[in-house]
Amino acid sequence: MNSDFEPPPKSWSVLSTLGGVVTAVTAIALLNTWSKHLSSTASNSTKVSTATASPAKQAETVAKLDAQSVVLSGTPIPQSELTATAIPYIASGVGTLTPEETAIARQAWLYFQRNWNEETGLVNSVDGFTSVTMWDQAAAIAALVSAKELNIIPAVEFNTKMRRMLKTLASMPLYKDELPNKVYNSKTLIPVNYGQLDKREEIGWSALDLGRMAIWLKIVETKYPLLRSRTQAVWQHWQVDRLTKKGQMYGTAVVQGKEQYNQEGRLGYENYAAYGLKLWGLNVKQALDSKSNTAFINLYGQGIPYDKRDSKNSGANNYVLSEPYILDGIETGFQALPKAYADRILAAQEARYQATKQLTAVTEDNLDRAPYFVYSSLFVNGQPWATIADTGEKYNNLRFLSAKAAIGWHVLYNTAYTRSLSDFVQTNLKTEKGWYNGFYEALREPNKALTANNNGVILQSLLYKQVGQPLTVWAGVQLPRSSSN
Numbered sequence: 001m002n003s004d005f006e007p008p009p010k011s012w013s014v015l016s017t018l019g020g021v022v023t024a025v026t027a028i029a030l031l032n033t034w035s036k037h038l039s040s041t042a043s044n045s046t047k048v049s050t051a052t053a054s055p056a057k058q059a060e061t062v063a064k065l066d067a068q069s070v071v072l073s074g075t076p077i078p079q080s081e082l083t084a085t086a087i088p089y090i091a092s093g094v095g096t097l098t099p100e101e102t103a104i105a106r107q108a109w110l111y112f113q114r115n116w117n118e119e120t121g122l123v124n125s126v127d128g129f130t131s132v133t134m135w136d137q138a139a140a141i142a143a144l145v146s147a148k149e150l151n152i153i154p155a156v157e158f159n160t161k162m163r164r165m166l167k168t169l170a171s172m173p174l175y176k177d178e179l180p181n182k183v184y185n186s187k188t189l190i191p192v193n194y195g196q197l198d199k200r201e202e203i204g205w206s207a208l209d210l211g212r213m214a215i216w217l218k219i220v221e222t223k224y225p226l227l228r229s230r231t232q233a234v235w236q237h238w239q240v241d242r243l244t245k246k247g248q249m250y251g252t253a254v255v256q257g258k259e260q261y262n263q264e265g266r267l268g269y270e271n272y273a274a275y276g277l278k279l280w281g282l283n284v285k286q287a288l289d290s291k292s293n294t295a296f297i298n299l300y301g302q303g304i305p306y307d308k309r310d311s312k313n314s315g316a317n318n319y320v321l322s323e324p325y326i327l328d329g330i331e332t333g334f335q336a337l338p339k340a341y342a343d344r345i346l347a348a349q350e351a352r353y354q355a356t357k358q359l360t361a362v363t364e365d366n367l368d369r370a371p372y373f374v375y376s377s378l379f380v381n382g383q384p385w386a387t388i389a390d391t392g393e394k395y396n397n398l399r400f401l402s403a404k405a406a407i408g409w410h411v412l413y414n415t416a417y418t419r420s421l422s423d424f425v426q427t428n429l430k431t432e433k434g435w436y437n438g439f440y441e442a443l444r445e446p447n448k449a450l451t452a453n454n455n456g457v458i459l460q461s462l463l464y465k466q467v468g469q470p471l472t473v474w475a476g477v478q479l480p481r482s483s484s485n
Contacts, residue, residue, distance in 0.1 A: 059442040062356045066385040074296030075303030081340040088333025092414040094468030105462045109152050111434030111455040112143050121165030122186040127450035132186035134209035139456030141216040146459035170233035178239040179205040204252035207243050207264045211273025215331055218279045223475035247286035249274055267294055267307035268324035275336035281480040290337055299384055300351035305341045311381045320378040322363040326408035333470030346409055350417045358441055361405040361421050365437045366449035400438035400447045403429050404457035411465040
């Protein structure tokens with residue numbers, strides 16, 4: 001554990017330490033309302049390609065195999081593998097998108113057409129609800145850039161929308177006039193608490209959210225020089241010195257009217273977000289360290305990395321998830337995290353499929369039913385293949401194959417297994433509103449939640465496939481010369 005870490009009270013530690021991963025979509029009161037509008041059953045025509053046993057029997061069998069798959073003393077990754085990817089990772093199968101891939105991208109853009117707020121240029125985090133976080137707004141920037149470059153929208157529409165968005169980000173009210181609040185009303189720009197869209201309330205800011213935003217602001221200003229003054233205005237609007245201390249990232253939360261200032265992040269998202277802040281010259285040396293707090297556990301014969309700082313010894317959950325590795329590969333070329341870590345995390349999910357015949361691509365996301373947001377993890381707090389809420393309560397019956405993880409893994413690795421994941425998404429999760437978030441393993445029906453992050457990650461994945469380079473490399477982003485990280 002880093003000596004700078006100050007564990008918050010356990011009653012709210014996950015929120016303060018994991019920041020944007022939680023703040024992006026944990027508006028429980030809002031989602032309770034939203035869920036009433038969704039059907040909890042899938043169409044009888046849904047095509048499921050994974051199992052022939054009854055759902056209950058299959059879930060029982062898979063649970064037993066998952067439990068048996070664990071070897072606590074995992075196989076570490078040799079130093080030679082850790083340093084093997086010295087240059088940004090190049091896409092496999094690079095080139096012009098196939099008609100099938102173009103259709104996937106256009107389908108994802110439908111979400112943003114429905115959820116764009118013209119008054120502000122901000123995008124709803126969840127379909128039909130005017131609430132947004134900076135994590136999800138970064139997903140919207142990624143989607144807008146992708147839509148332009150994939151010829152889904154004309155340049156004039158891109159310029160109009162991007163200028164409107166950046167103008168808002170450079171002038172919106174901030175938490176204590178310092179940094180963006182964790183959540184806003186995307187239509188009125190009022191800083192709010194979760195699910196209370198009409199009541200102004202400042203609840204703190206997330207370094208993880210702003211780290212992802214930092215990456216996309218840098219991509220935009222470098223790729224489109226005419227927008228540089230606008231992205232600079234956004235950064236200058238923020239008191240960015242509050243984001244870091246002694247090489248670590250810090251965020252705030254308001255608890256019983258008092259501000260708490262705490263270290264944010266665990267292996268995965270911590271490193272990914274820190275790289276974004278590094279691009280703007282901030283000292284995040286400790287947050288980028290992917291070795292000091294890392295241990296390994298074997299799952300189905302694959303030694304996967306996890307953060308030793310868990311809920312028991314730090315007060316924060318140490319989720320092992322697909323998304324931070326996918327984002328790092330697509331955006332930076334595995335400059336924040338070793339590619340060998342991503343290799344193992346994908347390999348463990350494929351090995352699980354080989355043993356259980358259950359297609360696996362797990363990460364965190366919204367659900368269309370209570371508890372409305374879960375972390376579908378390879379490993380968390382000593383538990384293999386656990387799906388939990390931020391409270392730590394288990395919801396393994398709601399584990400789901402993630403659409404964004406399936407598409408992201410496929411464009412990065414392009415294997416027979418990732419092709420199966422991608423094909424499954426296309427067969428089962430298409431809707432006239434975009435792409436559903438996923439497909440429940442045990443229930444055998446779609447997770448019908450619709451979100452900006454899911455559809456945004458799908459769009460940027462396909463842009464990466466077309467350009468054949470990590471998106472920061474494609475845009476020409478370079479680390480600042482003065483960086484001491």
